[in-house]
Amino acid sequence: MTRTDEKVRYLPESQGEDLTPVSAASGVENVLRMLEGRWKLVILFHLFGGKVLRFSDLERAIPAISQKMLIQQLRQMEADGIVRRIVHHQVPPKVEYRLTDWGQSLCPALDALLKWAASRGAFEDVPTSGDG
């Protein structure tokens, strides 16, 4: 059983940079920090697909989040360059949120993580029980 061995690259090959285990780990860690907390990922997955949502749409889509927390999470994602806030100067003013192109392009990488998690059962040297 050779499984996925041929498809899998075993070392990061990021743009000819000289990555050491430490610099690679710290690069991934920076990304994880941007996604930390339950809400940012939920917001991301609501906005993937080029969706443009008003604040009230997001509130409706994520009823468990408080208004204050939603504002805070969106601000952080905006500061990180993932979310774009678009203000339409009209009366009353309309504010919409969408992902930046960069934020949008995170989708395949997160998809790869989901696929990796889902592939666990296909590997024979992994115990089947995931929880412990």
Next chain:
Amino acid sequence: MTRTDEKVRYLPESQGEDLTPVSAASGVENVLRMLEGRWKLVILFHLFGGKVLRFSDLERAIPAISQKMLIQQLRQMEADGIVRRIVHHQVPPKVEYRLTDWGQSLCPALDALLKWAASRGAFEDVPTSGDG
């Protein structure tokens, strides 16, 4: 330049599962939880590439980690199915660590995250300053 727009899938397409924003977010969150903490990523990147290391090799490779912490991190990664501990019954006993095939196959997904982070400058609608 048109950037990566054509290469980028905008919605997760994980194995025909019915993913909602909430279930996708929680799936990614589970993965992030497995990688949490600085040391696990460093250990991972030391073991990627099919490397087989003894405990003392890992200690030498990551001098900043305490022995206790290294043991703990390796145990958690073993319980998560990412690391395999191989005991050679000899005198004195030899213990080696390597990634499971599944753990190994996480490499391309982490690489995708690194590439995503590095691609920031290529997107015009993202402010250049990343820190704030």
